[in-house]
Amino acid sequence: MFKINENYLKLPGSYLFSNIAKKVAAFTEANPDRDIIRLGIGDVTLPLKPAVIDALHGAVDEMGRAESFKGYAPDLGYAFLREAIAKNDFQARGCQIAADEIFVSDGAKSDSGNIGEIFGVDNKIAVCDPVYPVYVDTNVMAGRTGLYNPETERFAGVIYMPCLESNGFAPEIPSETPDIIYLCFPNNPTGATITKDQLQEWVDYANKVGAVIIYDAAYEAYISEESVAHSIYECEGARTCAIEMRSFSKNAGFTGLRLGYTVIPKDLKCGDVTVHSLWARRHGTKFNGAPYIVQRAGEAIYSEAGKKQTKESVAYYMENAKMIREGLAAQGYSVSGGVNAPYIWLKTPDQMTSWEFFDFLLEKAGVVGTPGSGFGPSGEGYFRLTAFGTHENSKAALERIAMM
Numbered sequence: 001m002f003k004i005n006e007n008y009l010k011l012p013g014s015y016l017f018s019n020i021a022k023k024v025a026a027f028t029e030a031n032p033d034r035d036i037i038r039l040g041i042g043d044v045t046l047p048l049k050p051a052v053i054d055a056l057h058g059a060v061d062e063m064g065r066a067e068s069f070k071g072y073a074p075d076l077g078y079a080f081l082r083e084a085i086a087k088n089d090f091q092a093r094g095c096q097i098a099a100d101e102i103f104v105s106d107g108a109k110s111d112s113g114n115i116g117e118i119f120g121v122d123n124k125i126a127v128c129d130p131v132y133p134v135y136v137d138t139n140v141m142a143g144r145t146g147l148y149n150p151e152t153e154r155f156a157g158v159i160y161m162p163c164l165e166s167n168g169f170a171p172e173i174p175s176e177t178p179d180i181i182y183l184c185f186p187n188n189p190t191g192a193t194i195t196k197d198q199l200q201e202w203v204d205y206a207n208k209v210g211a212v213i214i215y216d217a218a219y220e221a222y223i224s225e226e227s228v229a230h231s232i233y234e235c236e237g238a239r240t241c242a243i244e245m246r247s248f249s250k251n252a253g254f255t256g257l258r259l260g261y262t263v264i265p266k267d268l269k270c271g272d273v274t275v276h277s278l279w280a281r282r283h284g285t286k287f288n289g290a291p292y293i294v295q296r297a298g299e300a301i302y303s304e305a306g307k308k309q310t311k312e313s314v315a316y317y318m319e320n321a322k323m324i325r326e327g328l329a330a331q332g333y334s335v336s337g338g339v340n341a342p343y344i345w346l347k348t349p350d351q352m353t354s355w356e357f358f359d360f361l362l363e364k365a366g367v368v369g370t371p372g373s374g375f376g377p378s379g380e381g382y383f384r385l386t387a388f389g390t391h392e393n394s395k396a397a398l399e400r401i402a403m404m
């Protein structure tokens with residue numbers, strides 16, 4: 001008789017977005033005339049930019065001609081894209097990252113979920129609380145945690161680093177020593193970030209204790225403050241302790257196209273073994289490359305036109321972020337985020353729980369957001385709004401919230 005991976009049974013079920021969808025559907029059915037503004041899910045809304053569309057068209061035409069047709073892509077990515085990434089995202093910022101240290105993939109969700117495969121099951125992980133759920137759930141699936149405790153809403157064997165108002169939503173170095181540390185800045189869901197100096201402390205700590213940092217920089221394009229590092233490799237010593245993940249989803253609107261990458265410096269080693277060689281082996285065995293046309297589209301965002309157009313989309317969303325953040329603050333809400341990230345993290349008023357505020361906002365304003373408690377117990381009493389809507393919707397949502 002076959003056996004299943006029983007670690008999957010430890011997962012309590014991902015109710016967050018399905019619960020939201022159910023509640024919204026019930027509300028719409030009961031109130032067919034009410035117009036709903038959705039500022040819940042972290043998906044982009046602007047269409048792809050002309051530079052990307054042109055590159056896609058060009059690549060599709062190449063695929064239709066015998067002389068330029070492409071079959072399987074190289075497992076680790078086409079050189080044209082890896083070189084453009086190394087040059088623009090790293091070398092231009094003074095980071096010594098070479099093209100062959102970049103692994104092109106179909107996005108940061110799969111990379112951040114799959115990376116655990118190359119690490120032993122007995123490593124202890126540390127995560128922020130609240131957190132992007134992929135990091136914890138994939139470690140549960142791998143058997144790297146104990147059971148879930150519904151009372152504490154935590155898995156045994158995981159080091160949780162609370163990110164609260166009192167610490168500026170920045171994790172503190174834990175008292176128990178982890179082997180693998182997941183960091184994500186700018187952060188989903190809190191929209192918070194840490195300074196380059198603070199990040200340097202994490203790099204120094206990881207090097208000291210022999211831990212690896214898995215650094216998710218999916219929202220890098222939203223950084224507006226000088227003091228914030230765009231890459232962990234801006235920190236001294238990061239080449240020996242950090243893996244960085246990036247995505248084309250939030251900067252260039254590739255959520256439906258799918259493209260991302262992971263950087264593993266060759267200096268990151270466990271004894272004599274480079275982590276780079278393990279991920280190359282894993283990629284070569286389990287991944288057949290991101291589509292040629294999508295890699296060409298990715299390359300296009302590094303052209304002059306592509307850079308300009310990408311900046312315009314980011315600026316559009318960040319205008320929403322500013323409007324929502326300042327508008328809510330003017331209404332007396334306690335808000336954070338929205339400066340280096342497209343997420344606004346607000347404290348629920350009158351001691352409401354995150355879900356109570358969700359219902360209240362839907363009922364009174366017809367606005368949908370995401371309850372902070374869905375990202376971990378330290379998110380209770382908080383609520384996430386995204387800046388990925390239109391200006392009109394963001395403005396209308398604010399006006400409706402003011403009338404509640």
Ligand SMILES: Cc1ncc(COP(=O)(O)O)c(C=O)c1O
Binds near residue numbers: 110248
């Ligand atoms: C922190 C974080 N990492 C990764 C992702 C997923 O990125 P991708 O679309 O490249 O899979 C998201 C998406 O919401 C995210 O919030």
